Amino acid sequence: MSSEKIVAEKRTEFGKGAARRIRRENKIPAVVYGHGADPIHLSLPGHATMMALKNHGANALLELSIDGKKQLALTKQVQIDDVRRVIEHVDFVAVRAGEKVTVDITVHVVGDAISGTMVVTDANTLTVEAEATHVPESIEVSVEGLEAGTQIFASEVTLPKGSTLVTDPETLVVNVTEARVIEEPEDEEEAAEGETGEDEAEATDAE
Known part of the structure; x- marks a missing residue:
């Protein structure tokens, strides 16, 4: 840096x-x-x-x-x-130059997991110890081609040269899960027709 x-x-x-x-x-x-x-x-x-x-x-x-x-x-x-x-x-x-400092570094997730998955970043930063004049600006974590169910923990993250992990090694950093399926809402036209039919039936009963 x-x-x-x-x-x-x-x-x-x-x-x-x-x-x-x-x-x-x-x-x-x-x-x-x-x-x-x-x-x-x-x-x-x-x-x-x-x-x-x-x-x-x-x-x-x-x-x-x-x-x-x-x-x-x-x-x-x-x-x-x-x-x-x-x-x-x-x-x-x-x-001072050569002095070690403890800092929080932003995690950047790169790459694409396989289709049908959702990537969740559980830890946005990792705490590391590094030389004051060589503090990394960010830490990259690749999810390229990962399948649902894959988890990446702090101990598995490749740190920039000269950095030492301070965060608990068992901290979950990235979690790849199955994508959520969102149910399609009822067709608006069908819903409108249903409401119209109900209105007409109520009108007939009133007569």
């Missing part, structure tokens, strides 16, 4: 009001935790940060320039406004 270089500014004002002012300047409030140091509160350039997170996913690795010093930071949480869909705040954890 390559790191995106971002120039960050330290901030001394906190609270909702300060955060709103930062966002009005097209910047994003953020904080970096880790290595036993006090949290570093920052403001990041809005567009550059948004593109970095978009391109590198949930575990994006950024190289932050803070007062001229470089700090590798692994994305841990991104808060997004539900209505405007803009980034409100980002939490990072400070890391």
Whole structure:
């Protein structure tokens, strides 16, 4: 995983009001935790940060320039406004090259099981340990040609090189089942005719 270089500014004002002012300047409030140091509160350039997170996913690795010093930071949480869909705040954890980190990686199911089956993803993420600068962006699980009744557990998933499984090996990741058969609803015309016949019979009885 390559790191995106971002120039960050330290901030001394906190609270909702300060955060709103930062966002009005097209910047994003953020904080970096880790290595036993006090949290570093920052403001990041809005567009550059948004593109970095978009391109590198949930575990994006950024190289932050803070007062001229470089700090590798692994994305841990991104808060997004539900209505405007803009980034409100980002939490990072400070890391070093060669350091091992524990992260949740998204599972991507690829391929097609045989006809007449339904593929259910029971685990959307797997927790792995990996080197901070080589965190995989996703984990692929192939269901190509699998039959109904096939189950894939965490222990059977091929992890990217350098990653170690932390999730319980017996966790069900993918379950291939028989496709559900949906009964066709009664023909609308027949139903309408039936209702018309009932209406006419009721009218005759009334006479």
